[in-house]
Amino acid sequence: xxxxxxxxxxxxxxxxxxxxxxxxxxxxxxxxxxxxxxxxxxxxxxxxxxxxxxxxxxxxxxxxxxxxxxxxxxxxxxxxxxxxxxxxxxxxxxxxxxxxxxxxxxxxxxxxxxxxxxxxxxxxxxxxxxxxxxxxxxxxxxxxxxxxxxxxxxxxxxxxxxxxxxxxxxxxxxxxxxxxxxxxxxxxxxxxxxxxxxxxxxxxxxxxxxxxxxxxxxxxxxxxxxxxxxxxxxxxxxxxxxxxxxxxxxxxxxxxxxxxxxxxxxxxxxxxxxxxxxxxxxxxxxxxxxxxxxxxxxxxxxxxxxxxxxxxxxxxxxxxxxxxxxxxxxxxxxxxxxxxxxxxxxxxxxxxxxxxxxxxxxxxxxxxxxxxxxxxxxxxxxxxxxxxxxxxxxxxxxxxxxxxxxxxxxxxxxxxxxxxxxxxxxxxxxxxxxxxxxxxxxxxxxxxxxxxxxxxx
Amino acid sequence: xxxxxxxxxxxxxxxxxxxxxxxxxxxxxxxxxxxxxxxxxxxxxxxxxxxxxxxxxxxxxxxxxxxxxxxxxxxxxxxxxxxxxxxxxxxxxxxxxxxxxxxxxxxxxxxxxxxxxxxxxxxxxxxxxxxxxxxxxxxxxxxxxxxxxxxxxxxxxxxxxxxxxxxxxxx
Numbered sequence: 001x002x003x004x005x006x007x008x009x010x011x012x013x014x015x016x017x018x019x020x021x022x023x024x025x026x027x028x029x030x031x032x033x034x035x036x037x038x039x040x041x042x043x044x045x046x047x048x049x050x051x052x053x054x055x056x057x058x059x060x061x062x063x064x065x066x067x068x069x070x071x072x073x074x075x076x077x078x079x080x081x082x083x084x085x086x087x088x089x090x091x092x093x094x095x096x097x098x099x100x101x102x103x104x105x106x107x108x109x110x111x112x113x114x115x116x117x118x119x120x121x122x123x124x125x126x127x128x129x130x131x132x133x134x135x136x137x138x139x140x141x142x143x144x145x146x147x148x149x150x151x152x153x154x155x156x157x158x159x160x161x162x163x164x165x166x167x168x169x170x171x172x173x174x175x176x177x178x179x180x181x182x183x184x185x186x187x188x189x190x191x192x193x194x195x196x197x198x199x200x201x202x203x204x205x206x207x208x209x210x211x212x213x214x215x216x217x218x219x220x221x222x223x224x225x226x227x228x229x230x231x232x233x234x235x236x237x238x239x240x241x242x243x244x245x246x247x248x249x250x251x252x253x254x255x256x257x258x259x260x261x262x263x264x265x266x267x268x269x270x271x272x273x274x275x276x277x278x279x280x281x282x283x284x285x286x287x288x289x290x291x292x293x294x295x296x297x298x299x300x301x302x303x304x305x306x307x308x309x310x311x312x313x314x315x316x317x318x319x320x321x322x323x324x325x326x327x328x329x330x331x332x333x334x335x336x337x338x339x340x341x342x343x344x345x346x347x348x349x350x351x352x353x354x355x356x357x358x359x360x361x362x363x364x365x366x367x368x369x370x371x372x373x374x375x376x377x378x379x380x381x382x383x384x385x386x387x388x389x390x391x392x393x394x395x396x397x398x399x400x401x402x403x404x405x406x407x408x409x410x411x412x413x414x415x416x417x418x419x420x421x422x423x424x425x426x427x428x429x430x431x432x433x434x435x436x437x438x439x440x441x442x443x444x445x446x447x448x449x450x451x452x453x454x455x456x457x
Numbered sequence: 458x459x460x461x462x463x464x465x466x467x468x469x470x471x472x473x474x475x476x477x478x479x480x481x482x483x484x485x486x487x488x489x490x491x492x493x494x495x496x497x498x499x500x501x502x503x504x505x506x507x508x509x510x511x512x513x514x515x516x517x518x519x520x521x522x523x524x525x526x527x528x529x530x531x532x533x534x535x536x537x538x539x540x541x542x543x544x545x546x547x548x549x550x551x552x553x554x555x556x557x558x559x560x561x562x563x564x565x566x567x568x569x570x571x572x573x574x575x576x577x578x579x580x581x582x583x584x585x586x587x588x589x590x591x592x593x594x595x596x597x598x599x600x601x602x603x604x605x606x607x608x609x610x611x612x613x614x615x616x617x618x619x620x621x622x623x624x625x626x627x628x
Contacts, residue, residue, distance in 0.1 A: 013611040017585070017592050048618060055564050056586040059487070063587075066501055067483035070508045071476040353538070406517045410510075411534050452519045 004031070005038055012042050016049055131250065134276045142166050143307045146281075147300040162298070168312040169217075185314045188217055196316060202323045203316055209330075237268060242279050242299070245272045277303050331393040337438050339387035340421070344414045344438075346385060351409035351421065355395040360388045391422075398424045404431075406452075412436040420451050464521040467512070475515070479508050482525060485598060486532045488587035492580030493536035495572045503539050507532040529598060570620035578613035585610055 008031045011024050032039050143165035150158070158181075163171040167188070174182040181199040186192075191213050193206040237249035247270040270280040281298040340351055343360065352360035364385060398405035405424040412419045416436030423433045431448045434440045443451065458466075458477070466474035486507050490500045511528050518527050571579060585595050596606035 010608070010611045013614055014592070014607045017607060017610055018590060044618060045614060048614060048621065051564070051567055052582070052586050053590075055567055058564070059491075059587075063483055063487045066487065066504045067480055070479050070483070070505055073505065073509065074476050074479065074512055075472045353534075406519075408517070411530055449519060453523065 005035060008032075008035070008038055009041055012038065013045060016042075016045055130276075134271050134278070137276050138278065138303075141303050143168075143305060145302040145305050145307070146298045148172070149297045149299075150295065163307060163311055165307045165312065168307060168309050171312050171314075183314065185312065187312060194314065194316070196314065196320070197323075201317070201320045203320050204323055205325045207325065237270075239273070240270070242270055242272075245274065245279060247271055247279050248273050277301065330390050331397050332390075333394070333432070333434070333440060335387070335390035336394040336422070337391075337434060337440065339390040339392075340434075341438055342384040343388045343391075349414040351413065352388065353410040355392050355407050355409065355422075357389055357392050360392065361385075395422065414438070418451070420448070423448060423452075460524060461521040464515065464518065464524050467515050468518075472512075475512050478511075478524065478528075482528055484587045485525070485584060486528060488583040489529055489532040489580060490536055491587075492583035493533060493576055494539060495579065499539045503532065503535045506535050510535070525597070526600065566621060570617055573620050574613070574617055578609075578616045581606070581609040582613040582617065 008028055011028045012032075015025060015028060032042060143163070145161065145163050148160035148162050150160075159175045161173045161175070163173075169188050169190075170184070170186040172184040173180055176199075182195065182197045185194045185196070186208075191208050191210070193208060194203060195206070196203040235251050237251050239246055239248050241247070249268055249270040252267045252269075266284050268280075268282040269278055270282075271277065272279045279299065279301055283296045283298070285296075343364065344351060346364050350363075352363055395405060395407055403424040403426075405422070406420075407422050408420055409422075412421045413436055417439070419436045421434050421436050421438070423431050426432055426442065430442050430444060432440065433443050433448065433451065458474070460478070460481070463474045463478050463481075467478060483504075487500070487504055490503050490507070494500050494503065507528065510531050514531075518524060571582075574582070581595060581599060584598050585592070588594050588598070592603055592606050592610070595610065596603045599606055599609065601609070
């Protein structure tokens with residue numbers, strides 16, 4: 001083998017790849033006649049090529065099977081919401097309640113976010129129902145109690161009881177083996193939501209913005225539930241027996257509610273056909289492209305149980321330790337960047353693959369577990385980590401406002417200084433761009449197209 | 458129907474159009490999955506996940522002409538997510554990766570060699586063989602020049618040969 005053999009071998013490989021380049025092919029031929037080692041190299045290469053070709057052919061059956069499964073999944077009715085921008089089905093009233101619904105969803109961000117964070121701390125046929133009558137009845141309810149269960153949570157033994165009163169606020173008790181282990185409280189006079197973990201003798205505080213406070217108040221009222229179901233198109237689910245009573249159900253088919261928390265969600269409401277009172281609400285949230293799925297069921301409803309102020313009183317014993325304070329989310333560019341920066345700091349430079357709180361929290365969970373040996377968040381970590389909700393909130397607002405927002409956290413990290421992480425259209429038609437390294441600038445649509453071409457590479 | 462028309466129709470919610478895109482790109486997506494993950498059971502999951510994600514995110518694709526590169530990038534990222542999880546899982550369970558795809562018996566030596574081949578060599582090799590053995594296509598998929606694609610293929614072949622040779626020598 002002489003000094004030029006390596007060069008010729010590269011050309012031999014090119015020829016094998018069906019890429020003969022002019023005179024090179026003749027030169028290679030001449031060299032092969034003279035060099036037995038390169039002839040041997042060519043023979044081995046041909047054998048490997050045949051083996052690889054046969055290997056790929058043998059895998060074709062697998063590819064065809066997978067292809068068929070993917071096509072079936074995509075074309076099945078079950079996944080219609082993924083791509084259909086216009087869901088079909090019955091419509092209950094005009095969509096004028098959209099903004100209130102978003103308030104409901106935003107309030108849920110806080111509550112569900114806290115539930116998610118609490119889990120981190122834990123380590124662990126035809127309808128004969130007149131839906132308008134149901135809604136009117138629920139609308140007039142002053143308060144209600146229900147059981148809340150998370151069907152496939154990390155902690156299946158956790159049972160929650162929720163108390164909601166228009167006058168006195170919101171409370172959620174969490175039980176394990178019949179023992180109260182944690183509780184959440186919100187009072188109409190306050191701007192704070194408290195999460196008390198009795199088991200650990202700790203508590204966390206969530207500061208609500210004025211807007212969020214109003215949302216919480218709205219949510220403490222059964223009116224929000226009515227608005228929620230009025231705001232979206234729904235489909236009839238037929239009848240089934242729930243706790244011995246015949247119930248009739250509907251499913252909200254809008255794929256976007258609560259998208260600041262989950263990527264997709266759907267809600268089913270079941271109503272006792274005799275009393276017209278809701279007996280079961282099933283909520284399903286999906287994040288991380290289906291890999292994180294939370295199913296929450298509200299049942300055992302008590303409507304108008306005459307709750308009093310005492311039912312919402314709480315005290316935090318002196319020896320309970322404050323483990324975290326979550327500031328109200330600020331949905332401006334600067335705060336969003338701060339949240340993304342803090343998040344990337346936790347994950348070694350990665351951003352959430354989708355800007356939803358559930359995705360962000362689940363993706364950071366592994367990092368935290370590894371760093372701390374499966375331990376708990378420190379007070380500082382908690383606050384810093386939750387700043388990601390600023391970015392989630394901003395993104396949802398931009399999508400809602402139809403600002404042509406796009407987010408590429410699944411393919412862009414903090415080292416991608418020249419790739420677009422988040423962008424949205426400004427009122428003057430220009431685009432605001434936040435790059436992977438979190439610089440921000442305003443660019444023309446043409447420049448954005450150029451940048452995004454790069455982002456996808 | 459052109460690729461661009463199919464992407465445009467998919468954006469409008471035409472699932473049959475998107476299914477056609479799936480069929481057109483299935484082999485190269487599979488090649489990336491095998492290239493990054495090797496013979497791992499996660500290949501099937503990631504393959505499915507790639508196309509479902511592509512469908513849900515198609516409105517973020519700005520240039521309809523770039524679907525091919527875009528869907529492969531989704532596959533690469535999902536593969537890397539799975540790789541990270543797999544490493545953690547293996548560490549926890551002290552397990553070897555499971556086999557997948559073509560019968561290990563038939564290509565056992567090749568399987569083992571491919572398993573050991575670094576991702577930077579395995580991906581070009583798999584893309585080349587699964588996608589019609591074209592250096593032009595490989596160059597597009599890797600976003601490099603044709604000469605660059607040939608060089609990568611050359612290195613990958615040589616590395617694979619070394620690994621196969623080691624196996625033969627050890628017998």
